[in-house]
Amino acid sequence: MPRERPAPPPFEPEGLERSLDRYLVWGLVFMVVLTAGFVAYRVREPELRKEALASQETSYRSIGRRLYVASCSECHGKNAEGGDSPTLNAKEFLEPTTDEQMRLLISGGVTGSDMPAWSLDFGGPMTDEQVRQIVTYLRSLEPDAPSVPGWREGGGAAAGHDEPAGHDEHAG
Numbered sequence: 310m311p312r313e314r315p316a317p318p319p320f321e322p323e324g325l326e327r328s329l330d331r332y333l334v335w336g337l338v339f340m341v342v343l344t345a346g347f348v349a350y351r352v353r354e355p356e357l358r359k360e361a362l363a364s365q366e367t368s369y370r371s372i373g374r375r376l377y378v379a380s381c382s383e384c385h386g387k388n389a390e391g392g393d394s395p396t397l398n399a400k401e402f403l404e405p406t407t408d409e410q411m412r413l414l415i416s417g418g419v420t421g422s423d424m425p426a427w428s429l430d431f432g433g434p435m436t437d438e439q440v441r442q443i444v445t446y447l448r449s450l451e452p453d454a455p456s457v458p459g460w461r462e463g464g465g466a467a468a469g470h471d472e473p474a475g476h477d478e479h480a481g
Contacts, residue, residue: 366445373446376439384423389450391463394423398450399457411444 378387385391389398396402416428416437427433428440435443 369442369445370449372439373442373444373449376435376443377446380427380435381443385463389447391457391460394463396457396460396463397447398454399460400451400454401457401460403447403451403454408444408448411447412440415440415443 377385377389381389381397383392384394385397390396414424415435416426416433417431418424418426418433425433427435427443429436
């Protein structure tokens with residue numbers, strides 16, 4: 310009669326299997342927590358972006374105002390009301406002009422005029438970020454900008470004329 314062979318010991322001890330099960334459970338718990346965190350982040354992210362954008366715009370407006378006063382006010386007036394150059398604080402300029410158009414005008418200047426190029430890319434002293442800050446400042450003037458039909462001639466915004474071009478208040 311053949312002799313019975315003893316059964317080999319189990320390949321993995323019972324304690325090792327329990328340990329592996331614990332790691333699997335903790336891994337699943339961690340994945341659930343991580344997934345919940347991503348969902349919570351996704352829900353909160355739009356508000357965080359909106360707050361960051363508002364903070365950046367406030368900062369840009371403030372810095373842009375300082376840059377404007379230091380670099381642009383000599384020609385365009387302290388509050389963009391004109392001076393010897395076009396009135397930038399005018400509905401007729403601000404409403405139809407896009408931010409990109411303003412950025413290009415400031416960056417590259419206006420050929421055939423006294424408006425120099427301000428961007429480093431065109432030989433000026435300002436970075437693209439500084440130009441964007443000035444654009445943000447100018448854009449912040451738009452809600453309260455007066456109507457200045459002759460804005461290209463300059464000096465009109467300070468008077469705050471809302472009459473159509475060519476109106477003479479002294480005419481009989």
